[in-house]
Amino acid sequence: MSPSTPRVFVTGMSVIAPSGLGLDAFWQALCTADPLFTELTPHYDGMKPGALGGRVPAEAVETARTKTQAAGVHLAGAASAYAVSCALDALADAGLELGDPLLSTAMVCIGTSDGQADQFEAAVAGEGDQEGARISSYSVAESVALAVRTSGPAFVVQNTCASANVALSCGVDMIRAGVCDIAVVGGADAYSMKNIIGFNSLQAIGPEPCHPFAAGRRFVTPSEGAGVLVLQSERSLREGVTPWAELLSVTVGNDASHPTALNPEGVAACHETALAQAGVVAEDIDVIFAHGTGSVINDEVEGKLFASRYPQAAVTAIKGTVGHLMGAAGAAGAIASCLTLRHGMVPPTATDADQVEFGVDLVTGTPRKADIRHVQNNAFGFGGNNAISIFRSVQP
Template identity: 60%
Template sequence: MNERILVTGIGMISPAGAGAEPFWADLCAARRRFEELTPLYPGMKPGVLGALVPGTARPAGTRRASLFAESAALEAIRDAGLAPGDPSLLNALVCVGTNDGHADVLEDLVAGRRDLAGTGGFASSDIADDVARAVGASGPAFTVHNTCASANVALSCALEMLRAGVADTAVVGGCDTYSEKNIIGFSSLHAIGPVACRPFSRERRYVTPSEGAGIMVLQTGRAARGRRPYAELLTVAVNNDARHPTAPDPEGVAGCHRQALDQCGLKADDIDAIFAHGTGSRANDSIEGSIFAETYPHAAITAIKGTVGHLMGAAGAAGAVASCLALSRRLMPPTAVGADEVELDIDLVTGTARAVPRLRHVQNNAFGFGGHNAIAIFGAVTGDG
């Protein structure tokens, strides 16, 4: 039998600021912090909305992806009752998912705004190394790139390595910073604009890009003994349908849902709540929502990108942190749309946060360009860790 893998600490930096609590407060209040982004090239339509980490929480300097990840990681280890260099962290695994990596450095170099010697470089592998250095870990450290499914893929890697006995503790999650390349790419696809993301709404039209990082401390049952975990990470299913560069494939997405349930021996009716990928795009929400309507008719669904925006490679990490808070507090935050807007016959939480006293299993979806699909399932913890 696989050893239990428990979430003992969480950390977050987002448009709500530094910290998991401000992030959770914004989610529960459906409080948006979207702002107009500066056009990046002649002809780019003005008024495009985005969500940025506020200046009061925004680390100074380049390589902001590392700085975001370090901030969230330090909060997560403190939350787990640890400190940098703690014996529990010395051989810890560090795994971080990202989409754009050190995009700010590379873009500055290409635009001639900065000299390479003063940047520290732009290798994405540095992100995991920087986090490991910040928390005092000398175990395996690596960065994964799986577009917007990256953070959940990082969770999958950490889960397998902990179960294989590579380490007893992992510091794992995802990060991404504002990227000009990303904004220009989404603009060329007409996927961003002046209207906020409205997941699963009949009126949905645009994605709202965002930035930040979410990090979790995962520990085996024996390493977590004596701590009060948020949740148990039961499984992470990962597949890649590779059918289209940008459009999701219905069968690939549905297959990932089936794989996640099969891997942890659950049925669809066992899933009480789902943090949807819910980008607010026509294609994603239609495919994902149809699966919910057909397979998970009794699950409470929420889509936090309508509140916090799309954190790209950190999107799955934001959903994972929110999933753990939902399980520990038996509460599901609302989607920032009106109940009368919901397109499909799904139980979308809207209006106010919903108490779910018997919340047992929460699913966290993350999908990305190129056919990347990754779904994590968390379970409520009963008894001692």
């Protein structure tokens, strides 16, 4: 990033996950690293019982739906309800009220993997209000734009599990191009039977929770939720507002090498480009929020890269606590990155210290206090989708 590049700041955030609704519950869950999983109901004959997954608590779901309807968004699927609720809370966190002139041209971009999964699956089953169902993935972003009351650009990106980081990149690009001064961006994915059946077909889910970077790791733990961040240009910052962090860069790439497996060369290239675009070097990175799915290949690719290229960085992976939020995973990681910068604390990974592989400096057990300047957030997905965001502290 050159000195003349316009600066972009994170001024507001909110998240809904198996931890519940809100930043406090999310941060507390990450710091305790107690897995928030439940047994999933088998969806067809022959699907073995006992597979674990993460679900948003019923009370948080009801709160999200109530807030969405109060904002004038009706007949919304769960993904829309999660995204709208988080967007409204993130704006409040940024000190922005609905109707603020700054929001009239705000850009909205929401990343998702499965879109309006519940609406679509209900329509396929012939259930619910099919005439009023909003099964297009675009309706997730449309719902947020309606709630925010913006006439600015609004769109969805679907880059599998890298989607939310891709949405962040769109927000940064729009602000730096002068299209808008505020971007409401993030990711949202609701529980999807199709998703669960797909992972089961790959034998990627089971009765053991995700244990990132652990020897003998076996399963991914699918989950649901949303995370939304408010990005602002430097000139739009209001007096008295202290941003959570500066977003230096978001790098997006696709190596298209395999339908499901990470490609080591493609992932390494994304890391190098991310550092160059942020104007930093690997030695500057203090903390890495790994994609860390707990799968054999993903963790090996990331782990070997961290050990060789980022030996000084503390590494953590939150999917062992809240699960894999699919298209919202990058947003959860981005929010966790900003919370880590604010608190000067790295939350632990739900993996036993004596099981850690690859020589990675994985934070386990309890949170680690540290002087933190730069945090990197990884999000990778099927089809070779790679996206990395890098944040810098705004604290003196």
